[in-house]
Amino acid sequence: MRANQVQSPWQSTVHVPGNESVDRKSAINSFAGIAALTVLASLLMLAASALPTLSILFYFFLKAPLILISLGNGFRIGLLALGAIAVLMMAFSRGDSNLPYLIEYGAVAMIMAETLRRKMSFNMIVILCVAVSVSIALISMALNPPLGAGSLLEVPARLVAQMRGDAGQLSSQGGVDPRHLKGMGHFIALMEVVISRAFPALLITVAALGALLNYLTANKLSKGFAGLGSFNPGTLSTWAASEHYVWFFIIGGTMAVVPFGVSRTLGVNLVVIMLFVYFLQGIAITGFFFKKWNLSILLRVPVYIFIFFNAYLALLVACVGLFDTWADFRKIRKTAEDNRS
Secondary structure, three states: OOOOOOOOOOEEEEEOOOOOEEEEEOOOOOHHHHHHHHHHHHHHHHHHHHOHHHHHHHOOOOOHHHHHHHHHHOHHHHHHHHHHHHHHHHHHOOOOOOHHHHHHHHHHHHHHHHHHHOOOOHHHHHHHHHHHHHHHHHHHHHHOOOOOOOOHHHHHHHHHHHHHHHHHHHHHHOOOOHHHHHHHHHHHHHHHHHHHHOHHHHHHHHHHHHHHHHHHHHHHHHHHHHOOOOOOOOOHHHOOOOHHHHHHHHHHHHHHHOOOHHHHHHHHHHHHHHHHHHHHHHHHHHHHHHHHOOOOHHHHHHHHHHHHOOHHHHHHHHHHHHHHHHHOOOOHHHHHHHHHO
């Protein structure tokens, strides 16, 4: 560094997973930057606790600040930031904070940061985060069953009853288009089957979606805000599940139709999990063609939102992901074979 150059307090050298050490301006490697991200995460969590509707949305993005802090500064700094977030949450909520969620929040964020630091594969990162998230959720519900349930086994039935009650209350209020009520009725009927027969699979898919979206959010902030660069070389739009996974779907589908209770339950759970995997593959295919056609972000976002909130369209996207096993819509397998030859 030349004598006439003064290093900014925001300037630092960071080793990025998969890249060499680089000099760049970063907001996650200074005390002020760490404090800002810590306060931001705390405020978002407080907003989510005050507004239950936001909690559903924020669940999928809240871990990103802590992931960046831990990734850029190490496990100890990440743990201190988590402690500060917990203290702020308890202080502003007057001790009425959700301790199991704070544990899950911190554990998943720290594990994702550590797996990124160790350059693990995207699949392994998601699997580890899902395993931790689901384990904490099951332990929490077993110790303190929600919705007034007497035990963990009663929770699915309570969820179904709550959904029916909410739908009935909305219908009795009036002023809602009958077509929307009919569509909502179909969705609730579908969710009742999933919750009653595939509650473990539902927990797994929600945890996987949360891990994926927090990964994408942290990745976006890492490139645009923190300057760390992309987590993984390449792009998620070319991601595809292993071709062998289709056998899990076939086996699960076969078990789901046999007239045996335990086998049918296991089969339905396996089918739901594999449909979610192929849904993600279908989303990757959608993103691939959006990039290929150079579609504006203003058009992409509404399409993604529509897919996520329309059960039938989401099922169609999952089917596209499933048939990609044979059709190879993006021609990525053919390209890989040509490169090997």
